[in-house]
Amino acid sequence: MTSHAENEALPVTVKFTKLFINGDFVDSVSGRTFETIDPRTGDVIASISEGTKEDIDIAVKAARQAFDSGPWPRLPGAERAKIMMKLADLIDENTEELAALDAIDAGKLYHMCKAMDIPGAAKTLRYFAGAADKIHGEVLKASRELHAYTLMEPVGVVGHIIPWNFPASFFFTKVSPALAAGCTMVLKPAEQTPLSALFCAHLAKLAGIPDGVLNVVPGFGSTAGAAVSSHMDIDAVSFTGSTQTGREVMKAAASSNLKRVSLELGGKSPLIIFNDADIDKAAELALYGILLNKGEVCVASSRVFVQEGIYDEFEKKLVEKAKAWVVGDPFDPKVQQGPQVDKKQFEKILSYIEHGKREGATLLTGGKSVGNKGYYIEPTIFSNVKEDMLIVQDEIFGPVMALKKFKTVEEAIKSANNTRYGLAAGIMTKNLDIANTVSRSIRAGSVWINCYFAIDNDIPFGGYKASGFGKDYGLEAIHKYLQVKSVVTPIYNSPWL
Numbered sequence: 001m002t003s004h005a006e007n008e009a010l011p012v013t014v015k016f017t018k019l020f021i022n023g024d025f026v027d028s029v030s031g032r033t034f035e036t037i038d039p040r041t042g043d044v045i046a047s048i049s050e051g052t053k054e055d056i057d058i059a060v061k062a063a064r065q066a067f068d069s070g071p072w073p074r075l076p077g078a079e080r081a082k083i084m085m086k087l088a089d090l091i092d093e094n095t096e097e098l099a100a101l102d103a104i105d106a107g108k109l110y111h112m113c114k115a116m117d118i119p120g121a122a123k124t125l126r127y128f129a130g131a132a133d134k135i136h137g138e139v140l141k142a143s144r145e146l147h148a149y150t151l152m153e154p155v156g157v158v159g160h161i162i163p164w165n166f167p168a169s170f171f172f173t174k175v176s177p178a179l180a181a182g183c184t185m186v187l188k189p190a191e192q193t194p195l196s197a198l199f200c201a202h203l204a205k206l207a208g209i210p211d212g213v214l215n216v217v218p219g220f221g222s223t224a225g226a227a228v229s230s231h232m233d234i235d236a237v238s239f240t241g242s243t244q245t246g247r248e249v250m251k252a253a254a255s256s257n258l259k260r261v262s263l264e265l266g267g268k269s270p271l272i273i274f275n276d277a278d279i280d281k282a283a284e285l286a287l288y289g290i291l292l293n294k295g296e297v298c299v300a301s302s303r304v305f306v307q308e309g310i311y312d313e314f315e316k317k318l319v320e321k322a323k324a325w326v327v328g329d330p331f332d333p334k335v336q337q338g339p340q341v342d343k344k345q346f347e348k349i350l351s352y353i354e355h356g357k358r359e360g361a362t363l364l365t366g367g368k369s370v371g372n373k374g375y376y377i378e379p380t381i382f383s384n385v386k387e388d389m390l391i392v393q394d395e396i397f398g399p400v401m402a403l404k405k406f407k408t409v410e411e412a413i414k415s416a417n418n419t420r421y422g423l424a425a426g427i428m429t430k431n432l433d434i435a436n437t438v439s440r441s442i443r444a445g446s447v448w449i450n451c452y453f454a455i456d457n458d459i460p461f462g463g464y465k466a467s468g469f470g471k472d473y474g475l476e477a478i479h480k481y482l483q484v485k486s487v488v489t490p491i492y493n494s495p496w497l
Contacts, residue, residue: 010038011110011331012100014046019055019218020201022062023211029054034220036194039107039339039346039375040329048194051219056186056227059215063157063184064233066212073154073182077133084129084179087207091122091172094203101195102167103330107339107375108293110331113168121172124473127457128176131478135181142488145497151485154182155260156235158481159228161221161249162197163241164190164341165296165397171197173472174238175214181481186215186234188225190241192342194218221245229253236260238480240298242395243421243466262470262480264298264462266395267423270416271301271452272406272438274429275309282306282428283317286401289426289452291325291379294337295399296345298467299424301452303392304403305412311405315364315383318403322365322379339375340398346375349398356382356391361402387418395421409434413441422464426452445471 017033018025026049033047051059067073072080091098098121099113108117137150160174167189178185189197201216217224225245229237229252236259239249243265253259271289273282289301306314330338340346346369353367366380377399385392385402392402406412416425416438424446427438439447445463448454455461460474471477491497 010045010104012097012104014101014195016195016198016202017046018049018198019051019059020198020214020216021055021059022215023205025198025202028052029058034191036105036192037342038104039341040104041374042343045104045195048218051188051217051224053223053227055217055219056188056224056231059186059217060157060231060233062212063186063215066210067154067157067184070184070210070212072184072210072213075182077135077180077182080180080182081129081132083208084125084132084176087204087209088122088125088129090203090207091118091125091200094199095119098168098196098199101199102193103338105193105195106164106167106341107330109335109338111333112293117166117169121168124169124172124457125176128180128478131177131475132180135478135482137484140486142497145491145494146488147491148486148488151487152482153485155481155483156183157233158183158185159231159234159237160185160187161225161228161237161239161241162187162189164192165293165298167193168196168200170240171200174240177477178238178481179209179213181478183481184213186217186228188217188219188228191218191220225249226252230256232257234259236262236481238262238470240264240472242266243468246468260480262462263468264470264472265423265466265468266421267298267300267463267467268303268393268395268419268421269299269301269424269426269444270303270305270419270442271426272412272416272428273304273306273310273314274427274431274434275307276430277310277428279310279314279317283314283321285426285428285452286318287321287325287379290401291322291337291399292453294340294377295349296341296397297453299446299453300397301426302396302401303416303419304401305406305415306403307412308405308407315403319365319381322381325379327370327376327378337376337379337399340377341375343375345397346377349377349396349400352391352394352396352398352400353380356385356389356400356402359386359389359391361385361389361391364403366399387415393419409437413438416442420466423467424448
């Protein structure tokens with residue numbers, strides 16, 4: 001495989017390639033490395049130290065020491081918040097470098113990372129920093145001579161396993177509430193995208209997060225990820241990724257020490273467009289919903305249901321807009337869609353497109369790779385789909401939409417719920433009664449009315465059904481990393497209860 005040293009210069013210098021354990025960058029115990037690849041070309045960006053079970057053991061030991069004996073859980077929440085705010089400032093100061101690392105490692109649009117992903121990560125950190133000094137239990141009114149209250153205590157050592165589609169964003173989605181709660185942690189970034197996580201570890205050290213509190217161990221899911229899930233001294237694991245891997249995480253947690261688990265898993269999200277919707281806006285939103293981040297989004301609107309009264313006009317506008325969508329180098333500001341994350345994902349998406357053709361769906365546009373190097377795929381839209389087709393049932397995680405006509409509200413609800421997933425859904429209508437009925441009828445963790453991707457730090461986010469359980473964002477996210485302890489003492493001769 002060609003390296004960038006033999007080819008073109010990288011748009012960013014990779015500074016950190018080793019494991020980050022107990023405040024230092026270190027080689028893996030085995031000395032092995034793995035290559036992280038530039039999806040624009042297929043070339044090697046850098047060789048990364050490969051963490052395995054032995055390295056996870058060392059990282060967990062450091063995190064346990066930091067939790068049991070270190071300052072972090074014992075600091076007042078306001079002091080933890082100050083350090084977290086400093087880290088957020090450092091993210092802002094290094095926005096361009098972090099954006100470039102995610103763009104080159106994951107094929108993400110540089111201008112989008114710079115404008116949204118990285119500033120958003122800093123905002124997430126600040127949101128949870130604001131909660132760090134507001135964690136408290138309550139005084140309880142017992143029914144007999146007892147004085148009782150609850151304590152909210154940090155759960156302990158947390159294992160985070162994050163995905164490759166929003167590397168820096170998910171780093172702080174997981175780390176921020178756990179830091180605010182007073183936990184220590186071991187984070188395994190996706191093997192496809194380790195670069196920004198290691199840079200963030202460096203920034204955490206600069207911000208003053210004590211050694212051992214935040215450890216970052218790149219490696220493969222089957223080794224490092226499995227070691228996190230099954231570790232006897234990790235108290236909770238938070239995972240974002242595929243439903244298949246989520247099942248393995250849950251099994252490992254159950255068969256080890258019954259650690260607490262939260263899972264944000266796959267999706268096959270419906271977008272339902274009713275006759276009274278603005279057709280132009282609906283077509284724009286539907287396309288944005290499936291093509292943002294080249295379709296590598298857990299809540300992508302991969303199933304679009306359009307009411308029959310506007311279907312034909314909608315389909316025409318949608319195809320026109322898809323054909324005008326610009327696919328190319330993610331560092332080009334005119335480009336709207338970069339390459340898929342790696343060769344494996346690229347080939348998986350193309351395989352699903354072939355399934356769609358074989359199963360009899362109508363290919364309205366797209367369906368092919370773009371260019372002769374890198375992992376680029378055309379925006380792809382299928383119509384005349386049946387609900388038992390693979391392209392309608394499976395999460396493809398790429399720029400592939402299944403488009404279907406419907407007649408009645410009841411039919412739309414039934415089709416929307418005909419999936420094993422339940423992460424998100426969208427509704428487009430001007431009718432408040434329809435919006436209320438449909439939003440309450442769809443079994444999904446987020447329902448967006450006349451908008452899409454309406455994700456915010458203060459809005460709990462998580463799934464129903466095979467999309468997992470547990471919430472990211474909102475104050476619910478902090479509770480994943482806290483335990484409730486009831487403390488009770490008897491009361492003698494009290495004038496009141």
